[in-house]
Amino acid sequence: MTQNALYLGREWNVDHDRRVEVKDAELRYTVIGEGEPVVCIHGTSIADSLITPLRFYPPLMENYQLISYYRAGYNGSTLKTGELSIEGGAEHVKQLLDHLGIEKAHIMAFSFGGVIAFQFLLSYPERAHSAILLEPYLPREEPDAVQANIDAYMGAMELYNAGDKLGAAQRYMESVCGPSFLSAVEMTGPLDVWDRVEECVDTTFTVDFPAISQWGFKMSEADALVGGKPSMPVLAMMGLDSESAMPGFRATQRFLMGWLPQAERCGIPNATHGMQSMNPVAVGEAALGFLRRNPMTEAAAVPVPEPVTAGAL
Helix, strand or coil, X not given: CCCCCCCCCCCCCCCCCEEXXXXXXXXXXXXXXXXXXXXXXXXXXXXXXXXXXXXXXXXXXXXXXXXXXXXXXXXXXXXXXXCCCHHHHHHHHHHHHHHHCCCCEEEEEECHHHHHHHHHHHHCHHHEEEEEEEXXXXXXXXXXXXXXXXXXXXXXXXXXXXXXXXXXXXXXXXXXXXXXXXXXXXXXXXXXXXXXXXXXXXXXXXXXXXXXXXXXXXXXXXXXXXXXXCCCCEEEEEECCHXXXXXXXXXXXXXXXXXXXXXXXXXXXXCCCCHHHHCHHHHHHHHHXXXXXXXXXXXXXXXXXXXXXXXXX
């Protein structure tokens, strides 16, 4: 393992070799490592864009039990209905924990997966010890962010309706994360990452996008919509270049820091919205530091190691 290069040999895949039946779906999942459990929830389109890049920071997997699953409709996980709400996605996380006999876990989630994680914190706060949120894609409200999101969606939908499914997914990712994100995915995902993406595009466009548009949460109405704020430790990560690629991420970061007084913030250099693909070492380093500062028991607390890079701010 090198400190500066992303090198793990030829294939950087993580085999999700287990299955579990949940409500209206069957999920493929895997469990890596030992220690306190950390559930990883991926975003749209690229189901391998969280657990796979994290392999480039081995200390995380050496000290924690990472539970990664493919959301319903992705990479062999099936969905028996034509839709799945955000609340339903959060229920799947709960049912996976029930299946594994885990009463409480840390949650780490990215983008659309961060929305599911956020709903999980609202619906099942007793099951989450802490949460690491990598730019959860909460609904935009500022005019420039709303328009940018509409433009990204419409540009991708044009290609999707024309039958270019992979092009649609990549167009949307490029609009949200910037063009350098695609190269990062190419080098931090499995060799067949784009084949996997192409097979799952229907889920992205016909299940995920409708779910987020129908979700009832609004940042500006959070106090009225939520009876009790989540009180567990929360780390809000943000790519330092995310806002330059697409507006809206800064407003979400400000909301999390303002609404959750216990929240901590973390900036990931040289990264936009796809931070864990673009700078996985920094993301892993920051996640490990946060988890070690927030153990499930005081006896489990261990010192945070010296960073191997100047990754996280």
